Amino acid sequence: MKQLFGRPQGLTDVLQRYCPGCGHGIVHRIIGDLLVKLDIRERAVGIAPVGCSVFADEYFNCDMIQPPHGRGPAVSTGIKRARPDCFVFSYQGDGDLAAIGTAEIVHAAARNENITIIFINNAIFGMTGGQLAPTTLPGMRSTTSVQGRDIKTQGYPIKVCELLAGLDGPHYLVRTAVNAPKNIIATEKALKTAFVNQLENKGFSMVEILSMCPTNWGLTPIQSKKWIDDTMIKYYPLGEYRNRAKEER
Amino acid sequence: MPQVKILEEVCKGCGLCCDDVCPVNILILANRINSSGYHPAEVTDNTKCTGCGYCFKICPEPAIEVYK
Ligand SMILES: Cc1ncc(C[n+]2csc(CCOP(=O)(O)OP(=O)(O)O)c2C)c(N)n1
Ligand code: SF4
Ligand code: SF4
Ligand code: SF4
Ligand SMILES: [Mg+2]
Numbered sequence: 471m472k473q474l475f476g477r478p479q480g481l482t483d484v485l486q487r488y489c490p491g492c493g494h495g496i497v498h499r500i501i502g503d504l505l506v507k508l509d510i511r512e513r514a515v516g517i518a519p520v521g522c523s524v525f526a527d528e529y530f531n532c533d534m535i536q537p538p539h540g541r542g543p544a545v546s547t548g549i550k551r552a553r554p555d556c557f558v559f560s561y562q563g564d565g566d567l568a569a570i571g572t573a574e575i576v577h578a579a580a581r582n583e584n585i586t587i588i589f590i591n592n593a594i595f596g597m598t599g600g601q602l603a604p605t606t607l608p609g610m611r612s613t614t615s616v617q618g619r620d621i622k623t624q625g626y627p628i629k630v631c632e633l634l635a636g637l638d639g640p641h642y643l644v645r646t647a648v649n650a651p652k653n654i655i656a657t658e659k660a661l662k663t664a665f666v667n668q669l670e671n672k673g674f675s676m677v678e679i680l681s682m683c684p685t686n687w688g689l690t691p692i693q694s695k696k697w698i699d700d701t702m703i704k705y706y707p708l709g710e711y712r713n714r715a716k717e718e719r
Numbered sequence: 720m721p722q723v724k725i726l727e728e729v730c731k732g733c734g735l736c737c738d739d740v741c742p743v744n745i746l747i748l749a750n751r752i753n754s755s756g757y758h759p760a761e762v763t764d765n766t767k768c769t770g771c772g773y774c775f776k777i778c779p780e781p782a783i784e785v786y787k
Contacts, residue, residue, distance in 0.1 A: 471722065471786040475775035488779060490757065491733035495779025651740060651773040658776075684733075691733040 480505030482531045491691025493681025494523050494590060496648040498530070500658050501559070501588065504665050505532055510557040515549050517542040521563035522596040540571020543578035546585040557668060559586045564605040565595040568628050572604075575634070575676075582639040582673035586664045589630060589676055591645075592683035593702065600686030604628040607705050612686070631678050631711040641673035643712040647680035649698040653708070672714070680706060721770025722786045725760045729782035732757035736774040736783065743767040746774055 477483075480502030488494050505511040511532050518526035520539035527534035537545040542560030550558045567575050567589050578585065594612060595601040602612040602619060605627050609618040619627075631645045642664055646657040657679055664675035680702050682694035689697055710716075723745075730753065737746045737760060745768060749761040760782070762768075768785070775783045 473784060474721070474770055474787050475772040475783070475785040477781055477784075485729065486780065490731035490779075491735055492779055495781070496777060499776075499779075499781050648777075651776055654776045691735050692738050695735065695738075 478502040478506050480511055480531050482529060484528045486529055487525060488522060489685045491682055491684045491694060492522070493592065493648045493679070493683070496654060497588065497590060497657070497679055497681065498526070500654075500661055501561075502530065503658075504662060505530070508662075508665055508669070510665070510669070513555060514557045514559065515553075517546055517558070517560040519560075519562040519566040520597075521566050523561060523563065523590070524597065526561055540566050540569070540574055542566070542571065543574040543583070543585065543587065546587075547578055547581075547583050550583065550585050554584075557586075557665070559588060559665075561588045562590065563596065564589070564591045564593065564603045565598075568604040568630055572628075575630070576637070579634045579674050579676070580637050580639040582641060584668055584671055584673050585675075586668050587674075587676040588661070588664075589678040590681045591630070591678055591706065592681045592686075593627075594683050594686045596683050596686055605630075607701065611688075627705070629706060631676070634676065635711040639674060640676065640712050641714045642667050642675035642710075643678075644676075644710045645678040645680070645706060645708050647698050647703060647708060649680070649682060649695040656708070667715075678706075680708075720766065720787075721768045722765050723762055723768045723774060724784045724786065725762065726780075726782045726784065727753050727759040728755075729780045730757060730759040731755070731780060731782070732759055733779065734760075735777045735779070736760055740773050740777050742771060742773070743769060
């Protein structure tokens with residue numbers, strides 16, 4: 471029998487230590503697939519963040535570096551400039567990218583660095599126990615907003631695609647989700663575009679992915695899928711926020 | 720004929736593949752538990768599998784393989 475779908479060679483055999491129903495694993499699988507399908511696994515260098523995916527260096531079957539919190543875009547820049555023959559991707563959570571790493575992502579985008587960013591937006595600090603993230607929705611409960619995020623004292627969420635789209639630099643900015651097959655297929659396409667952009671020296675690409683964190687949302691995995699559809703996508707609309715390839719045509 | 724296979728020991732029983740994801744609704748969570756203590760997904764009628772791969776795509780582990 472021929473295998474139609476199965477664990478890609480771009481992932482190691484290490485069993486991932488994410489909670490049941492966590493969206494990180496779905497995105498890992500897509501990246502693992504692309505490393506093989508685009509034949510770039512041997513020259514890929516991945517950057518693991520600080521967050522639940524801090525162990526991503528054990529999960530991806532390619533060279534990996536795990537720098538300090540939020541520094542993925544800066545470290546990616548250094549590697550890509552020193553070794554333009556490498557394919558460099560930075561995998562980051564919303565705490566990593568939009569809190570402690572805000573300066574790095576903004577400047578890498580402004581410089582249109584030829585790197586690929588995979589941004590997992592689960593609206594929470596997952597690893598540390600569910601504290602408020604810059605992406606936590608207004609009214610959403612977290613361990614540091616127990617009555618729900620109060621915009622008067624805790625401010626408004628940061629919409630990263632919209633923020634970076636205010637810059638002239640970035641080549642490709644898109645938001646997708648991994649809560650249903652239709653959205654996962656769109657995520658596969660977006661990530662492929664973001665990978666190919668780097669191979670064609672197009673510059674900065676970021677795919678923001680709305681992703682389930684059942685544990686810290688206090689929901690079951692099935693409820694979490696639905697919460698993305700019913701609540702999260704309304705605040706964070708899916709779609710392309712920048713695609714220079716289309717503007718040039 | 721397409722066939723779906725669950726890797727029971729890899730499955731975390733999250734159930735993401737078990738609701739409306741499968742167009743022919745043949746995946747459920749089993750009553751038994753695997754060695755990690757999770758109720759693994761189980762196939763009720765493999766003859767109905769269309770090979771669409773949706774269950775695989777949504778499985779975070781991935782603990783699913785699809786064959787033809
Ligand atoms: C310099 C530094 N500050 C703070 C922390 C604590 N810390 C670890 S993970 C994390 C945030 C993780 O959230 P996110 O990036 O959204 O990843 P997730 O776990 O949700 O995938 C924080 C603040 C740290 N490890 N290092
Ligand atoms: S805490 Fe949330 S993000 Fe972290 S592994 Fe668990 S479900 Fe995933
Ligand atoms: S491959 Fe498609 S039809 Fe077969 S079990 Fe998976 S979701 Fe159902
Ligand atoms: S999605 Fe994967 S881990 Fe979750 S129940 Fe189905 S087979 Fe098991
Ligand atoms: Mg997070």
